[in-house]
Amino acid sequence: MSIIMNNFIKWNPIFPAPKDLYFVNLTDNGGAIDIHLAEMKDDRILILRFKGVMSYQVTDEGARSRSLYKDPSYRGLVVSDKSDYLNWFHRESQEMFLDWDLKHYSVGNINNIIDIISGDEVEVSWQAEV
Template identity: 35%
Template structure:
């Protein structure tokens, strides 16, 4: 799915074991991009100005996925490796005002919804 670069953070909540992130485009008043992470293992939200070094990376775009990152290394170290046998992914959602990092075992569900 091609995602626009001008999304901004709208809302985040947990419901029935899912972390739901809603992103909006300023020109789409009644629609949101909905990203649902099923049973996330870890997450963090940092304002965009707190991640300037990350934003300097030209390979960073709206929605990124990796299985090797410092956030995953930190998680493995903090959990004493109890998740080492599981294939974990680090998703990064970059918006105009926040960067949301999520560690999960499954791909998220991504869809456009009407408000």
């Protein structure tokens, strides 16, 4: 098993960057997912729409303590083109998607960590909370 050094950088899909996001819901639309997040002090929902999703996982934040301890940059909204999860995906797919410019997006929030492998740009919007 090879060891991959995670290469996460801050990802700011919207300015100003939201703080203290909590999970509202995730909708899987067959190849696209919508993640709805909210700020504690605001009445808006941040919607992150990922198209061309090849893989994703949702894990309780407490169950990821090893990853968070090992790599403190793995918090908040981050992206990587070289990560353990992306490496796992390429091994499992027998490297058939190596030339697709896939990225590992991570959406860390108060409730959980959502990891997404996608190559398409992410659509970001705010919606009034109903």
